[in-house]
Amino acid sequence: MRDTEPALRFTVLGPLEVHHDGAPVALGRPQRRALLAILLLRANHPLSTAELVRRLWGDQPPATARAQVHALVSALRAVLPGGDRLLCTEDTGYLLRIEPDQLDLLRFSHELDRAQGAATAADMDAAARAYRAATGLWRGTPFGDIDAAFVPQARRELAQRYVGALEELLELDLARGAHADVVGAATAALADHPGRERLHRLLMLALHRGGRAAEAIAVYRDARQAMGGASPELDRLAQRILSADPALDGSPAESTDPHRLPPPTSSADDTVDGAALDRALTRGTSIVVVRGTGASGLAVRWAHAAAGRFPDGRLYADLRATEDRAPADPAAILAGFLHTLGAGPDLPSNVDERAALFRSLVHGRRVLIVLDRAEDTTQVRPLLPGAASCAVVVTSRGGLGGLVARYGAARIEVGDDRT
Incomplete structure (x- = not known):
């Protein structure tokens, strides 16, 4: 990745925005923005016209859908600086060619790769820095202002990647004793992801280690209500907190969850x-x-x-x-x-x-x-x-x-x- 800031930057981990030399680029019509969002989600991968139609309109496209796609591509080339070079015509469709440091989503994936590599090498400080950089790129709901058929699935998948990375970061923060930081971040994340049991576990353990066992048990009760029950593992953690199990008090070997999965990557459709x-x-x-x-x-x-x-x-x-x-x-x-x-x-x-x-x-x-x-x-x-x-x-x-x-x-x- 480059040492200097790229002249043209795209962000999708929040509202779709384009900046050139620090100034916003006006994209115009909502459908033009939606097409750019699709191309950014699959940056550097060709997409057929038929696939673009499906992602824009779903199973009921208008009769003029293909012509509209071609017109939208022409309009994007006109408004994007260097658009003719960036937006390439392929045999059956189009490809948006950008560098990894020009798009926050690609930077997010790059930081996750760095984090997982550092964790594999047992460099937990480097892993935490990379996870923190990845989660820090988020500015709100991905594609927050885009209305198109592809958006609900894309948001779900990206949210899953984000919360997975956040859980890994909170696990590392908990291991270094940053209990108060974990309490704040996990509480905020649970407001948006109440069904994530690992977040509940992390919050319970952070509260317990911070001397707030009663609050940890209250989180357990909230978790049971939010998820319609609890796993045996969450039940066991609650019992260990109630019994003041000393093994929960911050041993580096203590794990809140035998969970070594890397965060999920994005997918077009599996x-x-x-x-x-x-x-x-x-x-x-x-x-x-x-x-x-x-x-x-x-x-x-x-x-x-x-x-x-x-x-x-x-x-x-x-x-x-x-x-x-x-x-x-x-x-x-x-x-x-x-x-x-x-x-x-x-x-x-x-x-x-x-x-x-x-x-x-x-x-x-x-x-x-x-x-x-x-x-x-x-x-x-x-x-x-x-x-x-x-x-x-x-x-x-x-x-x-x-x-x-x-x-x-x-x-x-x-x-x-x-x-």
Whole structure:
């Protein structure tokens, strides 16, 4: 990213705004603004005219929809500085070509990538700075002034990414003892996201550590009312607060939630693939292999959406089966899982013993495990929970036939690889 401020900047994490050399650019008609919003949401990716029509008007476009799109594109090129260069014609549609530092949404994604990389490297201070930079880009409701068919889904997905990043930041702030900061931020976030159990847990623990146990229990009661009940984990946290469990008083190893999922990325439309995952896990198998374009993003988004089915935790591991990185060691992944699940500091050194301990800790619990970018069955096998109450979603470039043959895993193809 550039060291200097770009001359042309776009913001969508709030009302849509365009600035050139610090001065606002007048875009004109609402439909022109809506088309620009669509192009920004999918910046640097081509969109067909048919897709633009669908995102603008949904299933009932006007008869002149295609002509209107072409006219709107011409108008945008005229009002945007350098519009002919930015808004490119593709074979079947259009592409908005911008740099990452020109759009707040792209900067948000960049900071999340930095945060996750820092967390993987155990640099928690750098992770907190990146999460803070990412969440600080938000100015209100995304596309707050745009009226178009694509907006409701886009807002839901972006809100999920934001609150996921905020929860990660609050977890890190809680670990460094910033209880008052967590109380304020979690309280504000719950006003907009009352159904996020992790926010309730973070607020309860922050209040407890700040000597406000009675208020923490009041938050628990509010959570039960807002969500129509509580998970066993939230019930256990309330009981531990009532009993003044000293283990809750700020030990770095204490986790409010065995939850290692990264924040979800944005998606154009994976409803069909998500439904396929749902079906696979309701047909007698607890392991699903997902293969194809966008498999990793789908698995994480689905895991966030399905969190309520797994109240005892969601675990995530990047197994790093890529061309430029060595695959992750299952023993190291198990160490992370075991610490997250509350195992003590003295872990077995043998991978088989760690795997056995992992299986014992998740036995009878409803835990979801996402194993991303797996190399082969040998790498995955020690990470399987061996409990019917748990579910495993594995993404891989290969088919992992060994999981299918030996463990009865279901296999689905997604994205461009879907048949």
